[in-house]
Amino acid sequence: MRLSRIKLAGFKSFVDPTTLDLPSNLVGIVGPNGCGKSNTIDAVRWVMGESSAKHLRGDSMEDVIFSGSSSRKPVGQASIELVFDNSSGKLGGAYAQYAEIAVKRRVSRDGQSQYFLNGARCRRRDITDIFLGTGLGPRSYAIIEQGMISRLIEARPEDLRIYLEEAAGISKYRERRRETENRIRHARENLERLEDVREEVA
Numbered sequence: 001m002r003l004s005r006i007k008l009a010g011f012k013s014f015v016d017p018t019t020l021d022l023p024s025n026l027v028g029i030v031g032p033n034g035c036g037k038s039n040t041i042d043a044v045r046w047v048m049g050e051s052s053a054k055h056l057r058g059d060s061m062e063d064v065i066f067s068g069s070s071s072r073k074p075v076g077q078a079s080i081e082l083v084f085d086n087s088s089g090k091l092g093g094a095y096a097q098y099a100e101i102a103v104k105r106r107v108s109r110d111g112q113s114q115y116f117l118n119g120a121r122c123r124r125r126d127i128t129d130i131f132l133g134t135g136l137g138p139r140s141y142a143i144i145e146q147g148m149i150s151r152l153i154e155a156r157p158e159d160l161r162i163y164l165e166e167a168a169g170i171s172k173y174r175e176r177r178r179e180t181e182n183r184i185r186h187a188r189e190n191l192e193r194l195e196d197v198r199e200e201v202a
């Protein structure tokens with residue numbers, strides 16, 4: 001599965017609808033300081049479900065929406081769409097039938113964030129599920145930013161393990177286990193409450 005297109009609108013410095021085609025496996029984005037290179041990377045992270053404004057170099061999620069310039073007024077919403085080439089069928093299951101997978105996120109100034117998969121509204125979880133264990137994802141090793149190589153070299157063994165687990169596809173199951181453990185904990189708490197009520201009425 002390869003990222004083949006990024007469509008940006010109202011996102012950070014990309015106020016006008018802009019399409020970036022990524023025609024091969026190796027694509028370099030070059031340009032003068034402040035032209036929007038890092039904003040492109042932020043866009044990719046953001047669509048894949050990044051929920052921390054700090055990781056997108058902002059103070060709040062609203063900071064991803066174009067905030068105006070000397071010649072343009074601010075806009076009310078930002079949207080990004082990533083188009084993945086899935087002609088190899090790497091993304092299996094229900095998605096194997098699609099040669100292209102389009103993942104979109106839209107946010108408005110009132111804080112409403114919406115996600116879409118091939119045009120259909122979906123949950124954030126549906127998007128993050130797709131990428132878990134593929135090496136993609138908002139904080140995965142597929143996005144190598146400045147300073148990351150040295151961070152990897154200097155990483156503590158437990159941090160390195162997280163990268164290895166993602167590469168081996170284990171992180172998906174770790175996440176499922178965490179969710180299941182949470183559900184079991186809630187069920188136990190409910191049972192305890194039920195037991196209290198039963199004792200009261202007995």
Ligand code: ATP
Binds near residue numbers: 013031063066068
């Ligand atoms: P460098 O080479 O210095 O790292 P860069 O090409 O990576 O630069 P970016 O950090 O992607 O540059 O873009 C910075 C520009 O984006 C700045 O001019 C900043 O004002 C603009 N910008 C960031 N957020 C917004 C926003 N919400 N609205 C309008 N402009 C924004």
